[in-house]
Amino acid sequence: MSNINRRLRKERIAKILMQASGIIITGSLFFIIGTILYKGLPYLSLDMITKTPQGGFYIGKEGGILNAILGSLYLAGLSTFLATLIGIPICLYLNIYSKKGSRISRFSKLVFDVLFGIPSIVYGAIAFSIMVWLGVRASLIGGVITITLLTIPIVVRTIDELIQTIPTDLNHVTTSLGATRWESAKVLLTYIKPGLFTAILLAFGRAIGDVAGVLLTTGFSDNIPVYLDEPTATLPLAIFFQLSSPIPEVQGRAYASALILTFIILFIVICTQYLASRQKKHKV
Amino acid sequence: MKKKAKNLLPVNYRLIKDLVIKNLSGVLLGICLLVIIAIVIGLSIKSEPLISTESLWNILSSSVWSPMKGNFGFLPFIMGTVWVTLISLVIAVPLCLAASVYLVEYAGNRLRNFVLPLVNVLAAIPPVLYGVWGVLFVVPLIGNYIAPLFGISTTGYSVFSGGIVLAVMIFPIMVSIMVEVLQTIPKELRSVSLSLGATKLETIQQVVLKKARPGIMAAIVLAVSRAFGETIAVLMVCGNIPKIPQSIFDAGYPLPALIANNFGEMMSIPLYDSALMFAALLLFIIILGFNLISRGILKRMEAKNI
Numbered sequence: 001m002s003n004i005n006r007r008l009r010k011e012r013i014a015k016i017l018m019q020a021s022g023i024i025i026t027g028s029l030f031f032i033i034g035t036i037l038y039k040g041l042p043y044l045s046l047d048m049i050t051k052t053p054q055g056g057f058y059i060g061k062e063g064g065i066l067n068a069i070l071g072s073l074y075l076a077g078l079s080t081f082l083a084t085l086i087g088i089p090i091c092l093y094l095n096i097y098s099k100k101g102s103r104i105s106r107f108s109k110l111v112f113d114v115l116f117g118i119p120s121i122v123y124g125a126i127a128f129s130i131m132v133w134l135g136v137r138a139s140l141i142g143g144v145i146t147i148t149l150l151t152i153p154i155v156v157r158t159i160d161e162l163i164q165t166i167p168t169d170l171n172h173v174t175t176s177l178g179a180t181r182w183e184s185a186k187v188l189l190t191y192i193k194p195g196l197f198t199a200i201l202l203a204f205g206r207a208i209g210d211v212a213g214v215l216l217t218t219g220f221s222d223n224i225p226v227y228l229d230e231p232t233a234t235l236p237l238a239i240f241f242q243l244s245s246p247i248p249e250v251q252g253r254a255y256a257s258a259l260i261l262t263f264i265i266l267f268i269v270i271c272t273q274y275l276a277s278r279q280k281k282h283k284v
Numbered sequence: 285m286k287k288k289a290k291n292l293l294p295v296n297y298r299l300i301k302d303l304v305i306k307n308l309s310g311v312l313l314g315i316c317l318l319v320i321i322a323i324v325i326g327l328s329i330k331s332e333p334l335i336s337t338e339s340l341w342n343i344l345s346s347s348v349w350s351p352m353k354g355n356f357g358f359l360p361f362i363m364g365t366v367w368v369t370l371i372s373l374v375i376a377v378p379l380c381l382a383a384s385v386y387l388v389e390y391a392g393n394r395l396r397n398f399v400l401p402l403v404n405v406l407a408a409i410p411p412v413l414y415g416v417w418g419v420l421f422v423v424p425l426i427g428n429y430i431a432p433l434f435g436i437s438t439t440g441y442s443v444f445s446g447g448i449v450l451a452v453m454i455f456p457i458m459v460s461i462m463v464e465v466l467q468t469i470p471k472e473l474r475s476v477s478l479s480l481g482a483t484k485l486e487t488i489q490q491v492v493l494k495k496a497r498p499g500i501m502a503a504i505v506l507a508v509s510r511a512f513g514e515t516i517a518v519l520m521v522c523g524n525i526p527k528i529p530q531s532i533f534d535a536g537y538p539l540p541a542l543i544a545n546n547f548g549e550m551m552s553i554p555l556y557d558s559a560l561m562f563a564a565l566l567l568f569i570i571i572l573g574f575n576l577i578s579r580g581i582l583k584r585m586e587a588k589n590i
Contacts, residue, residue, distance in 0.1 A: 018386035089309035119513025180302040209410020
């Protein structure tokens with residue numbers, strides 16, 4: 001015990017090391033955004049977000065990536081919409097219609113956990129083989145289906161967690177007033193409304209940022225998609241393709257595109273944090 | 285009068301509505317559960333041609349990858365994945381553990397509420413942006429500064445770069461699970477240890493971390509399964525040469541990158557798409573296994589605490 005000084009010194013050193021690792025981890029976020037900002041800002045222009053690629057865009061001539069931005073928004077919007085439409089009833093079924101802790105609900109939760117963990121490249125590969133088998137070419141609809149499959153587990157898991165936080169009294173009260181299960185489900189959904197939007201936004205963020213899933217299924221095109229069966233450009237894929245170009249001008253545009261994607265993601269994150277804080281207030 | 289009718293008739297109507305919705309959502313659930321079965325069956329059927337031509341062991345242990353000649357050895361890709369994942373773990377585990385311990389044991393509420401949302405932002409950044417960051421920063425850093433220190437010349441596109449990018453990508457999942465696990469350790473345990481005269485660090489080492497060990501393992505396993513499946517960010521910085529990496533400065537070619545790079549392009553070569561589907565199946569099985577393991581550990585911890 002005489003070496004208490006040594007023990008305390010050890011503690012101080014360990015504390016500094018821990019602080020340093022904390023700083024490295026949080027710092028990496030600012031560092032990543034900073035790097036993209038620094039490289040992308042000089043190339044960012046109004047043309048980038050208002051024009052589609054013109055002739056010779058990929059050798060550094062005029063144009064923008066409006067096609068990719070819109071393509072990504074369409075793709076993410078549609079698949080998030082579908083995933084919500086499918087995900088919410090599933091959550092209701094798991095939490096309201098089936099008994100708590102029943103075999104079916106436990107098994108389903110396990111399956112959604114597993115589906116959540118499957119990398120998007122596997123989804124993409126399977127969707128692509130099915131498309132080849134059916135003779136469908138790479139198109140917006142193919143991407144939408146793949147990304148919907150990818151986002152359903154996110155929606156289900158997030159909403160499921162939200163429903164767990166609802167006080168059981170609420171359910172008891174509505175039921176005792178004579179409501180059917182669907183009617184009390186509507187009450188529960190109103191209760192978690194801000195949280196619902198958080199779940200949807202999370203799914204949207206994941207959908208808009210995914211590359212591996214759309215790489216094989218959605219294709220690429222310089223036009224803004226009008227129909228579901230057209231190949232569609234997506235923002236992450238545009239970044240990926242432009243970055244692999246040897247021409248500095250095109251690479252610069254990749255940085256600018258990355259910056260645009262960063263802005264979109266940060267916007268989504270801010271919205272989710274805001275909604276999550278509202279859900280917290282809601283609870284009290 | 286009208287209102288009464290609306291209220292009387294409804295019981296049936298409302299029950300029917302309830303029933304319809306119940307069955308509809310049940311069907312939706314059923315379809316989603318079928319997806320996972322469809323994935324397994326689809327992958328197995330597609331990779332069957334390859335497995336039937338050669339033994340599983342040969343495919344997994346051969347390091348010759350020349351699809352033109354019909355040689356499909358997966359060892360380089362498996363090793364590529366293993367290298368990248370190991371490097372990322374070596375970087376991420378100590379950092380995340382130290383940071384999580386600090387956040388739970390030393391930091392005040394304000395700091396914690398400031399840092400954890402930031403970590404969540406890190407989780408929201410799409411892989412392709414990590415890839416861009418890797419190409420812009422990590423690759424030149426390694427190619428121009430770190431590798432020359434060891435007297436090696438490389439472009440920087442190496443498994444080391446992949447490992448660094450991947451490490452940053454698994455920070456959020458590790459930190460959030462580790463923080464959650466550490467928070468479940470009862471306060472009394474700490475008080476007892478502190479009252480016996482242990483310093484805070486000793487308490488953490490001897491009591492908290494010991495108690496939290498299974499949870500920390502679960503966090504690591506889950507992070508590994510995330511790392512295994514990561515495609516695009518690693519693909520962008522890894523070099524993609526189908527050879528077994530000999531050092532951390534060699535280029536590697538992880539499994540997901542193999543699928544992403546070649547799918548849909550070389551369908552005319554016999555067995556090629558079967559081989560790629562086999563790669564997907566391999567990934568699926570490994571990730572499924574890891575997921576189940578970490579889930580099991582976390583479940584057991586929960587059960588013990590209650």
